[in-house]
Amino acid sequence: MTKISHDKVEVVIIGSGIAGSTMAAELGEAGFAVLVLEAGPERQLSDMISSQIWSRRLRWAGPEVRESGDLVGAANFAMGWGTGGAGLHWYANWYRLHPDDFHVKSLYGRSLDWPIDYEDLRPWYDRAQFYFGVSGDEDTNAPPGEAYPMPAISISKQSQAIKPGFEAEGLKLTTNTLAVNSVPYDGRLGCLLDGWCDAGCPIGALANPLVLQWPRARKAGVDLRHNAYVARIETDPAGSKATAVLYVDEQGRENLQPAEIVISACHTIWNTRLLMLSASDKHPNGLGNGSKTLGRYFTSHALTTIHGLFSQETEPHLGVSGANTLCLDGYDDKQPAKDTFGSRAWLVGQAAKPNDLLGIALAKPELRGEALDAYLRQASLHYGNMTVLCEEDSIPENRVTLDPSKKDRYGLPQAHVQNSLPQANASRSDLARAEGLRIFNAVGVTDAWAGPRNPMHMMGGTIMGDDASASVTNSYGQVHEIDNLFVAGASLFPTPGAINPTATLAALVFRTADYIRTHRSELLP
């Protein structure tokens, strides 16, 4: 097939989500000529329709992923498709990994260590929270850093109803930290607390790429090409330099886009898969896979949601989709009981609508007919919830691979994710579940129940490390053996902690962009 060849650019970035768009804006503003390739269609603010039904169009519509193991599912729910990627429907929970999360192997003899520590990332966390606009109050259980630029969002009726339960358990419930404006900030409006975050925030109170990164990137001259599905990264005959990316356009034509610097900024699974798909004579097992760790150490967070019906009205439809309040009390105790392991964090008082995966109706999937109707009428006024995220150990058996027996719509091997929760983490999750039920029962709910354990977030697969024989990239996301190829995104995380990953992802992007900026002369011939 004849390829369409394009003029060489200085930087090509694959993916236009939070990692890709932030990187594009940073490098564009630093004077690089940047092109971003996005697999999905162009998105506008008008696509952010306030409906759990209509918002499904923002979700992943690329090739299917095969999933196996006991902590997988709903990958398509988590990923985005089109300008801004998952950044158009993320929940904006904004947390820093704790210092111990960077040294789990050294401290506990399990999982992995990062090649950097908290102090290395701290200034980039600080920068990121001003860039995105984060609302939050000081929390003594959170790692140190600059004060947030906006005060926290006020406590909701849901949180007010739940808070005494935390107090009864001896735990401190605090306001949440969110990349959502509690007041007008940086030219964007304050949040109306209408609870439609995961359908997209067209008013821009929730920091999303359409209102934050893309205006900056476009102003800096960054080019964005949609419907460009990248199938391969080409390398030179020596295998030491990325030379171009090959992508398939909307008409199914192959396009060759040469570049001096290539940055893969896709969702976790697709960063990993792309490096695997780019195998060559010099890299027979995929780029950056001299260590044979490419795809390995995939992690998630083990999530359990506690649901309850309260005697008082809770206005569950109001607030933010992420969480209104937070409990990090006890987070740093990774061994709370014998044979258990991992941190945990409580995200409390998520806004809930009647339908969709996280809706009120599916909280009781067994109900039907009149019982369902009666429940929904009560729950619409009295429902409350909270979700616990528990840490998963990084183990090599949990991994992304290619399945050559199954081809996607582009004729490429399908991605296969295998992820099973190690027993000590499962036991930790069980402890948290019991804790959550005690908290709800302590406030006299008329009904309290726990949902099933589910995965949330996807990390690892192209882990960073100092040792090229045990990792895929260095701490800047620079792929071992290929200096002009970088990875950005949560696939770099050696360990996941027990908090939402986007603040760390963003801090790493700023750190990598700074590295590229300050090593410009070495990276651009």
Added chain:
Amino acid sequence: MMGRRRFLTRVIPTTFWANIVMRSLSINAEAKTVENTSYKVLTAAEVETLAAWCAAIVSGADQAGVARFVDENLAGDQATSLLLLRYLDASDMAGFYRNGILGIEKECMHRFGLSFARADAGKQLELVEAAIASKMQVWTDPDPSFFYFISRSDAVDVVYGTQAGFADLNIPYLAHIPPPRPW
């Protein structure tokens, strides 16, 4: 960026919306009877079974148009689909529904010797409960409990997940951008 909140559902009395909703549902139900031949993917028999199945799970789902909701969204591509199934298994969404509907019919025939839509409420309930428990005698693929989960979600979408559904539950809709249609 959009600069104004849509206040309509907050300031207009619920009874106003409820009246519109009920009239709309009634009109829609009549229209759908006339339009019964215009389904794009599912056959008339499949539509009848799916509508009856969903109505046995969520009251009013048939009249709210659940079969048309599913059918219209199966006719398009995954990227434009409004079905929750796209989150969980988008590999063959039409096949999933067809096989599920076939499973309902096979199981109902096996147990009662009649189609699901002709079964009385008690028999329908027995079948739905068997699906929830994944205790089917002849229906194996797709997993009956997963098919129940998905079809229940579809039914909840059209009955409770629209602006009309919110109004019926007395939940202020508070849209930033209202949906152009229920689905």
